[in-house]
Structure formats: C-alpha cells, structure tokens
Amino acid sequence: MRIGFYICHCGTNIAGTIDAAAVRDFAAELPGVAVSRDYKYMCSDPGQEMIVQDIRDNKLDRLVVAACSPSLHEETFRKAAAKGGMNSFFFQMVNIREHNAWVHEDKAAATQKAKDQVRAAITRVRFHKALEKKSVPVNANVLVVGGGIAGIHAALTLANAGKTVTLVERDSTIGGHMALFDKTFPTLDCAACILTPKMSAVKNHPNITLWTYSEVSKVEGYVGNYKVTVKRKTRYIKEDLCVGCLDCIEACVFKEPKFRDDFNQGLSKRKPVYMSFPQATPKLVTIDPETCIQLKTGKCRKSCAEACDRKAIDFELKDEMKELEVGAIILATGFSAFDPKRHAYYGYGRYPNVYSALEVERLVNASGPTNGEVVLRDGKHPKAIGIIHCVGSRDEHTNKWCSRVCCMYSLKLAHLLKEHTGAEIYDFYIDMRTPGKTYEEFYDRLLQEGVHFIRGRVAEVNDWAMTPEEEGKLVIRVEDTLAGFVRRIPVDMVVLSQGLEARKDAGDVRRLFNIGCGTEGFFQERHPKLAPVSTFADGIFIAGACQGPKDIPDTVAQAGAAAAEALALVDAGHVELEPNTSHVVEEECCGCKSCVPLCPYSAISFDEAKKKASINEVLCKGCGVCAAACPSGSIRQNLFEDEELFGEIEGVLS
C-alpha cells in the first residue's frame, strides 16, 4: 500500500495553531505512507496538481488530506484523486481546521490532537474500497413553496426558462407581505403597481400551476426525484366556475362584516365568505369554515349559494390530496412579524392608539380599511406620532438580531404618515441602519422633511401624565443619548416597528423538507457566503425571508439565485448520488425486519418470498441507522464498514 499524505496550512487558519511540519514528519513515519507533504493552500490549483503528480509519479493508491471540513473540500480532493488515476473513494479527509485549529489555543496540544486525527485516517484509509457514484435521472419540474414576492419571482424565472413549475401557497391568495404595503422604500414605488402584474403573470403563465389555499403535507424521495403530497384545502367554491364577482359576499346572511379581517391586520371586519383584497390572485372567493354558519351548524339559508348564478358554491366539497413529482424544490415561506404584545413596556394591546407597523401599512394604504385616511381607533386624527424602532430586534429579552428592514420601513412610514396627517413625527432609533443603494439618501430626505429623530431605546409608552400637557396623551419615555438626558414626549399615536422572525411553524417545515434551522429559527443555508440559497438537503433551495430578514430587492435577488440553482440542477438531466449507502448481505440476513421501520427514508423493503430485507440504494441517504441496528450485522454501509471504523478508532487511540 502506498499512501500519500498532505497537510494544508490554510494560510494561518490551521498553521497558526498546528505545527504542520511536525504533523507532516509524524505522518511520514507511519506504515504505508509513501509521500508526506505540507502546503500553504492544498485546495489551490498548485496544491491539487501536487497530489495528481504524486499519484502518477509515486504510484500512490491511497490519499489522506488533513485540511478543512469535508463539506467544503472533500469533493475537490476526490476530483484530484480521480484526475491522478485513483478511485476517488480511496481518499479520506481529516478536518483539522473546524475540529481542531479553530477551537483550540494550546499549540502543542492541538498539534498532538492533529497527529491522532491523522493516524486515525491513515489507518482507516487502508480498508477503503473502490466505489462508484450512481447517476440517476432528474425530473425537470420544480416545486416552489410560498407565494410571496420570493416565490413569485422564482416561479416566473423558472417558468420563463421553460420549466414546469407548481407554486403552492398556504393563503387564499399569492402576494405575501408585499401585498399589504402601500409604498416601498426608498423609491416610494407603489407596491401594488409593481407586484400585481407579477401576480397575474403567475396566474396566466402556461408553465405554472398555481395552488393556493394549499399546503405541502409530505415529501419523499431524493434530489432530482422528489415525490410531494400537497393538501389542497377546499374553499367550498368550484374554482373553475367562480369568476370573483363577489355577489355571494353581498348576499351572505351576515349583513355586516363581523369577523376579523386578517389581511387588514384586524383593523376591519370581513364576512365568512371573503376575498382578501380586490387584486387577490387567483380571483376567487373563499368560505371560512370557522365562521360560516352553514359549515358550522348546517343550518343556514345559504343565500350566498342562491346568489351565485354560476352555481360555484358547494358546501359538500372536501379537501384533496394531490401528488407531484419534481426534481427540485424552492422554499420561499417568508417570515412572521414580531408580536409587539411580547414587549409589555410599549403598551400594545393595552392602549388602543399603539399600532404595529403592519397595521400602519394598512392604515396608510389607499386600498386599506380607511382608504388611506389615518384615523385612530378612538376616531381622532393624530397631531403627534412616535415611531419606535427595534421592537423585537436587537433585544436580549426577545430577538437578538437586527431585522435589517425596520429602519428603512420606519423612515418610509414616517414620510407617509407626515404626508397623510401633517403631524409632528418623532422617530426613536438605536442606530440608523441604511445599508442599501440610495437608502442613506432617503434618510437624508426625511431629515430635510423635518422628522424629529431621537437616538435612544424607548423605555416605555404609558398614559399617565406628569404635566397638564401630557394629560390624555400617550407618553414616550426615552433617554435621548445625543442630548444626554431623559425625555418624555407626549403623542397621539405610537407605531411599533416590529422585527422579523421565523414563522411559528418553521420547525415543522424544516423537518418536512429535512433541512436545518439556525439558532434564531430561520432556515439554514449550506454556506453563508458560497452557497447562500442551497441547503444541506440536495435539490432543496431557500429564498427570501425564510432564510433571514431581508428587504424586497434582496429577496428578489435571492429568489433569482435559487431559481438559477434549481435550473442548473434540473437542466443537467441527471445527478450523481453519494455511494455511502447501505446494502444487505443476503446470506447473513435473518429476516427479522427490525431495520424496516427504522429507516427514516423508507428505503428498506422486505422481500416476503426470500424472507430478506432489501435496501433501495437510490432512496438510502447513508444515515447508518439500519447498519447500527441490524442484530446479525448483515447490513453494511459503504465508507462505514466495520474494519474502516475500527481502523479509525484504533488509529486515534494508539
């Protein structure tokens, strides 16, 4: 056996802590090692070329590289091995960066640990077998989950490239949060004017199937070949007959709207049969089973159904389960706005005139509940308004992160509120964060417009007065950190700039698609810089605020990137699968079936004729659960054979 060993300095990332030359010399003495070298950047072209040349010149038949995480460069060195003429799986990578240099300070101890890690790999690699990657065909269709601006943009990009796309949206309409807004920062574009054409484009695109009021309930399969089950909730409307004339809403037995209108953030009421907003896409009404008398009790005169001359209303309709086969999935499930009730100091839910920013978005919206007139819950028009930043952002007690969009949307709301009301606007910020093209200029414009900016985290909003001028007002108490004293500012209306957080069910969605979440709950990208829209599940991509707070331009850019990645995958026509799968040695299998229910990917079936288990290697993800559980030891996993693992253990301990 002729093993080649290489240790990477990774600049000073590794060599700053580990004595690379000492490890190199140590490895050179280990049995079977024919070549041992160190180099500043093994992943660079010269580094890889060194490996290729050594394999050819020194007839190497095994390769060990001690460097960074295999998730970063395993593939790089496998390719180098193959280029030199070696089977790529005669290679073992040792992670001495993340697992060692980055987490230790004691240089001598870190070097000793690196030697142990290296000896483990060198002992193990002898037992490696030649393996081949399997190539499987890829389904060219793509599923996009979430119909906000991210999902809309990704779906359109893919559809325009000729791919067949299914867009699944949980709500009764697409549009997401952007559909709530009146204007967008910093250009003050009308949000509807730029969004609704894209919504109709989705609806009318021949390559897009739009399923609203629907949720993904099951995901099976693997990269290139996902089988997805979608629950299409019924609206109790025959979608092919409804034309969105709204006669049924007019005819509903509830003469006046009585139930919370979610689209208007509860600032208005709706009937059990509703359409969220005039540009809702698809243009269909929906009947809410929670509030509809017929659906709750079966005892209604069903005036809505009578009023429908197309007979589109049918209370007997049931939810449907639909199956889809796709090659790639883009998740664009968006965010939740922070619930300002959690911030008890600011009086949301206690004082009627304390508003969340999303409520104010509806309040200033020309098609909102007041047609854009800013009239408070007590019927008054505000003469002074306070806007409080960082509600549920940069806060140890709630969410620690900066939500990135709040400074800018607060400025936008300040501008719009001033324009609509002529009120004095007080804007309370910790730091003004305007990092975007022409964003700082927008801040400057607001300074010129005479908005009062006060730097300081607001302590509380209350309704008790210290002076006669404060009577009947909401008082904002804040330490003005520029002026250096505590101020009390009486206002009529308070706007809480809520931060962005992961959706409540992000954890369930994460498990459904088998991807990861960061500590703050947002979906985890594969690499923060180099794979920002990929996930650790091949073929599943993320876009928009489900990955972290971001504004509309960044969301659209990311959605385009996700679409391009999905396109690159499905356009290739085939995909190579890792060979680290399990297989059953038939003669040793006793047919106990203990492995069958354990497999998280349903890759194991039982052959009743032969009384043996059998593993579908295409479905197998190489998790190793079956191999560990098999009582007769008849399940083997490539790259994790007993002798390989024992070799590694022996190497690290000897």
Add this chain to the structure above:
Amino acid sequence: MKYLYYPGCSLKGSGKAYEESLLAVFRALGVPLAELDDWNCCGATAYMSVEETKSYALAARNLAIAEREGLDVIAPCSACYLVLNKTQHALQENAGIRSRVSGALGAAGLSYQGHVRVRHPLDVLINDIGLDAVKKKIVNPLKGRRFAPYYGCQLVRPYSTFDDPVNPVTMDKLVAAAGAECVEYPLKTRCCGGSLTGTVPEVGQRLSYILIKEAMKRKAEAIVTVCPLCQFNLDGYQDQISSRFSEVRLPIVYFTQVLGLAMGLPSGQLGIHRGIIDAGAVLTAR
C-alpha cells in the same frame, strides 16, 4: 405547609397593620407562620452601600437561623425580600463574599449552606396555597369596588421569579378573588419615592403624587400595596402632597387587609383603623 415568618422592622412598627392582617389571613387559611427566632434587621438598602461584607453578614445571619428549621422564609416587606434574596444571590455567585460572610457567621457559631428559599406572601398565596383555596374562603366579596394594584419597585425586580417584572399580576388575581375590580394601572411598578420622601421631600412627594393622582383619575377607590414603605409614603403625606401639587385623597391599604375583609375577618384584627386616610368606607361591598 408551614413557613417561617420574617417580619423585619417595618412590620413591627409603621407596618403593624400589614403584620396583623397577614397573620390573620394565613391563620384563616390554616397555614401556620412561625416567627423566625432571634431575627435581626435585614440591613435594608442603606447599609448595603456603606459596608458590603457586614451588610451581607447581617442578612445572612437570618438565613443561617432559618436554615436550621428547614422551612421557606416568608418576607412580606419588599425591602427585606429584596435584601435577603440579594444576599442569597451574592453568596451563591461570589466566592469572596461567601467566604467572608461564612467567617463572620462562624464567629457567632453559625453556618449557612444556601438552602433557604426566601418567598413573598403573594408567591405563597398564588403558587403554594392556590387561588382556589383562597376563593373558597371569600364570604364577603367586595363587589363594586375598584382598586389600583400597586407593587412598587423592589418586589418584582430584579430577583423575583414568581411574577412578571414589567406587568406583575399576582396581586391583581387576589384582589379579583376578593370580589373587587382592578383598574388598569400601568404605574404598578413605579417608584413611590422611597427614602427620598424623608430626605428630599419635593422629589419623593412628586413621585407619590403621580401614583395617587393617576389612581384617582382611573377611578380607583384605594391603592392596594404589598410594601410597608410604599404604604407609608402614599398614606402619610397626602396633606403635604395636596398643598404642594393638587388635591389628592385616597386610602392606601395592604392586599392582606383587602383579602381579610373579604374573608369575613373582623376589621380590628386587620389593622384597618391604623391608616391615616380612612379606608373602612371603601373596604366593603358597595
């Protein structure tokens, strides 16, 4: 259920009505309180800033004595509750203080292992005895009365774990159990003026004034408190406050007095007559 009772100086003096009503209510609920043997001053906040080790040792002496009994200590006075819990934290987290204090205790033949839990009567009533058990004893609900529940600054911050530090609600629940209505009172954890009322009266009384004025504005018929100093500051200076700012007049009562009357206990056992502003008239059903 049995507890040690640590009165502190206030409940034996200006807060006598608190002691009387507290003991009467617990007696009526069948929960015995045994006064801590040979207790001493908690040190309050003043001593803390003068001589750290001595002040901790002073408070720890009470904890050491209590530990021998193996029972939770009830400290009804907010300052005592704060200081004893602060001492507990300091002993747990600071090895230097722990060793100095343990030396001081050792000189007096005492030792403290850190096992005592310092509780507030609100905590015990809600979490140990339970709201249901309290409700069962209510025979004389104070129907139609509106009170402002006032917790003061020291009880729920920073050491309490039994209630929300921003918007505490345990007393609200007990007042409601007594049949009265709690007015919306966002000032419930604001400072009453504390010792400033004695040292810089124009500042201290201004704080008291806002509390009373706002309670009156919200149509409360009394402020219900948990702290002897708050009760004293708010009750004792209303004439001066009225002449300094504007006319205020509002009874300031302990939550135990409200509970006691609703439980049908005689007002003589509850110290109702001890208040400066007469509270008798508002502590009955309308």
